[in-house]
Amino acid sequence: MAAEKINIIGVPMDLGQTRRGVDMGPSAIRYAGVVERLENLHFTIEDSGDIKIGKREKAMEEPLYNLKNLKAVSEASELLASKVDEVIKTGAFPLVLGGDHSIAIGTLAGLAKNYKNLGVIWYDAHGDLNTADTSPSGNIHGMPLAASLGIGDESLTGIAGFSPKIKPENVVIIGARSLDEGERELIKEKGIRVYTMHEVDRLGMTRIMEETIEYLKDRTDGVHLSLDLDGLDPHDAPGVGTPVIGGISYRESHLAMEMLAESEMITSAEFVEVNPILDERNKTASVAVALMGSLFGEKLL
Ligand SMILES: NC(=[NH2+])NCCC[C@H](N)C(=O)O
Numbered sequence: 001m002a003a004e005k006i007n008i009i010g011v012p013m014d015l016g017q018t019r020r021g022v023d024m025g026p027s028a029i030r031y032a033g034v035v036e037r038l039e040n041l042h043f044t045i046e047d048s049g050d051i052k053i054g055k056r057e058k059a060m061e062e063p064l065y066n067l068k069n070l071k072a073v074s075e076a077s078e079l080l081a082s083k084v085d086e087v088i089k090t091g092a093f094p095l096v097l098g099g100d101h102s103i104a105i106g107t108l109a110g111l112a113k114n115y116k117n118l119g120v121i122w123y124d125a126h127g128d129l130n131t132a133d134t135s136p137s138g139n140i141h142g143m144p145l146a147a148s149l150g151i152g153d154e155s156l157t158g159i160a161g162f163s164p165k166i167k168p169e170n171v172v173i174i175g176a177r178s179l180d181e182g183e184r185e186l187i188k189e190k191g192i193r194v195y196t197m198h199e200v201d202r203l204g205m206t207r208i209m210e211e212t213i214e215y216l217k218d219r220t221d222g223v224h225l226s227l228d229l230d231g232l233d234p235h236d237a238p239g240v241g242t243p244v245i246g247g248i249s250y251r252e253s254h255l256a257m258e259m260l261a262e263s264e265m266i267t268s269a270e271f272v273e274v275n276p277i278l279d280e281r282n283k284t285a286s287v288a289v290a291l292m293g294s295l296f297g298e299k300l301l
Pocket residue numbers: 100101102126128130135136137138139141142143178179180228230242273
């Protein structure tokens with residue numbers, strides 16, 4: 001990791017989906033000891049506290065078709081984008097704690113102000129490549145990757161005043177096992193690199209990470225890790241709102257983080273979708289913190 005300072009930004013967002021409790025994710029991750037864990041690795045940690053999130057909108061107030069809480073989500077995205085931009089300018093590594101995955105819209109907007117060719121590793125059971133037209137749910141947490149590619153409603157694509165934030169050839173999705181029809185089409189149309197669970201089984205995590213690192217190394221000027229805890233198997237990470245059976249294991253995930261640490265290519269990260277209400281004794285938040293340990297270079301010997 002190039003930066004010696006890590007700046008933690010909490011985003012208690014739950015408006016990108018309909019299950020309550022994911023707004024408590026940042027607290028749960030702090031409670032699981034993120035600051036101590038990273039301080040032990042000799043980083044200087046600054047905790048910026050939480051971004052302010054607006055109110056849940058009543059369905060009848062919703063101005064646009066199939067985009068729940070659009071206004072509050074886009075306002076929070078603007079705030080988060082400014083904060084991430086500010087943190088990068090201090091030379092610190094932005095570590096964003098979710099909150100649901102809609103927050104990636106703001107994170108990527110802030111990052112894209114600083115990187116012309118930002119790489120993104122999207123570690124997730126889902127593609128999050130929906131738009132209002134393709135979404136089966138109207139939940140914005142199923143849309144952040146599309147929005148960042150410049151696809152979808154202008155209130156989401158236009159955060160921070162420019163679009164797109166990232167290029168499809170700079171994205172690698174790992175762990176996919178639940179894709180909607182429109183998402184499949186978009187993946188094919190844009191030629192996005194996806195390692196589904198089939199590839200995780202067939203190639204193994206070692207080969208997937210070697211390929212991912214090799215692929216992103218020369219084409220990007222920074223790489224963001226967007227890790228949705230539902231990328232892991234629900235057995236290892238039960239505290240998530242949209243669990244999908246048959247996911248990446250705890251050990252495979254550690255290996256992935258360790259290989260990213262060795263590559264020294266990760267310049268920012270976010271850990272999202274931790275929902276302590278659905279969790280078992282803060283297990284999922286603890287898994288998130290353990291994975292952060294590996295990502296930032298923790299070793300047993
Ligand atoms: N970040 C997430 N957990 N996304 C889940 C999305 C689920 C589904 N594809 C949808 O659009 O509603």
